[in-house]
Amino acid sequence: MQLPFLPRATMLKLLCLSLLGLVQSSLAHGGHENAGPVKGETIQEYAQRHMSSEHHIDSFDIRSFFQLHDLNRNGFWDKDEVEAIYGVHHVYSQKKSKDEIEHQEKAEHIVSTVLKRLDLNGDGLITADELEQVGLSGLPNFDEFGAEGHHYDVESEFFLHHEEQFHSTPETQTDESYTHAEDMEHFSQHEAIERKEAEREAKFQGVTIEEVLKAQEDAAVAAKQKAEEAASKPITRVAPPEKQVPEVKYKNARTEASRKGDWGTGEAGYKPPTEPSDKMRKNLPYRVPVCSTSSAAIGVISERLDIIYINTHSI
Known part of the structure; x- marks a missing residue:
């Protein structure tokens, strides 16, 4: 064969x-x-x-x-x-x-x-x-x-x-399961390796090995606490701008528009608006000139209607 x-x-x-x-x-x-x-x-x-x-x-x-x-x-x-x-x-x-x-x-x-x-x-x-x-x-x-x-x-x-x-299932992977002589030898080898690494680090930093081991222990405890805190915090998901209601979408748009200045000025020039604040800049025409009467122009009209909605409801 x-x-x-x-x-x-x-x-x-x-x-x-x-x-x-x-x-x-x-x-x-x-x-x-x-x-x-x-x-x-x-x-x-x-x-x-x-x-x-x-x-x-x-x-x-x-x-x-x-x-x-x-x-x-x-x-x-x-x-x-x-x-x-x-x-x-x-x-x-x-x-x-x-x-x-x-x-x-x-x-x-x-x-x-x-x-x-x-x-x-x-x-x-x-x-x-x-x-x-x-x-x-x-x-x-x-x-x-x-x-x-x-x-x-x-x-x-x-x-x-x-x-x-001997440790291929969740039930045999608990702390209480690792009691074989091979387990003890294996853990001892890891401890010896970690000890040597700590000795080298202590020598490099000019401190005692006890200080290095204490710092490692504190770091491990802090990392564990941080992980537990992160796991317990609820996840807050924010909808993307295109899916937000007008009140949320344009919450800071007016302030940002004032900061950017008149439409046509700055690096963006006369480019079609892409952000809510762009659509509220002074001198922005109701219909933005584009290569063709495309969805971009229709989108601008839709956004302007959103602005009108906000303004009328804030009076």
């Missing part, structure tokens, strides 16, 4: 297909049900179930799996792409390595093991034909090394593997 070219973003998203080989681990960060194969389930069956429930992909084959992981589209899996399949260098994987030396040894072990199983001609690369000959079962399981196939940033991983599963 030959697939059409897919955008890089799509390929990166589907890198999580690598979890086909993780037969014992869950993408959740711990403390929840195991997402790996159940007893008696083959890796192919697990792949289908996992892709459907975790990534909303219902059908795929070995060749499409290969193409989605061939990030540079050169027809081979190289060392970097094998590492990407297993999320070797993701922060979650790095946290399970004692130091950089151990982490590098882990990466080399994973790559060499995969190549030993799938690189049939020993050239250091894996082709789609080689993967097809060996099958999906040729993808080893490295969950004991923490290589669980994560590819996105921490925030995206939390949403994909925890928020979407």
Whole structure:
């Protein structure tokens, strides 16, 4: 099956297909049900179930799996792409390595093991034909090394593997619902980030971090109060001038007309009047000359009748 070219973003998203080989681990960060194969389930069956429930992909084959992981589209899996399949260098994987030396040894072990199983001609690369000959079962399981196939940033991983599963409805998004260990870790990470930002801001402003945090807290309270006040205020809608009754439409027209001066003077010159105040300017003819006897002239007459109405009712 030959697939059409897919955008890089799509390929990166589907890198999580690598979890086909993780037969014992869950993408959740711990403390929840195991997402790996159940007893008696083959890796192919697990792949289908996992892709459907975790990534909303219902059908795929070995060749499409290969193409989605061939990030540079050169027809081979190289060392970097094998590492990407297993999320070797993701922060979650790095946290399970004692130091950089151990982490590098882990990466080399994973790559060499995969190549030993799938690189049939020993050239250091894996082709789609080689993967097809060996099958999906040729993808080893490295969950004991923490290589669980994560590819996105921490925030995206939390949403994909925890928020979407445990907090996807209004009832599970209340403050009382976020009690899992993953929630606590996630909130702690946010607090640490905010603390570092406050420290940088305090250093820049030459004040204490407590002052910065207090100012941020006060600003948040003020913003909340302002939003609540805005939500409680009734909305007053004003009709456009053309739909207003004459008393409202011409309320300040006479004063504005006096300010503008005689018709024909100023920048507007002898242009046809467009505003109520223009139609009340001194020397304005009853019939304004236009290119033709159009609706503009009729409109002027109508407006003048409105003025007469106001004047007669104000006597």
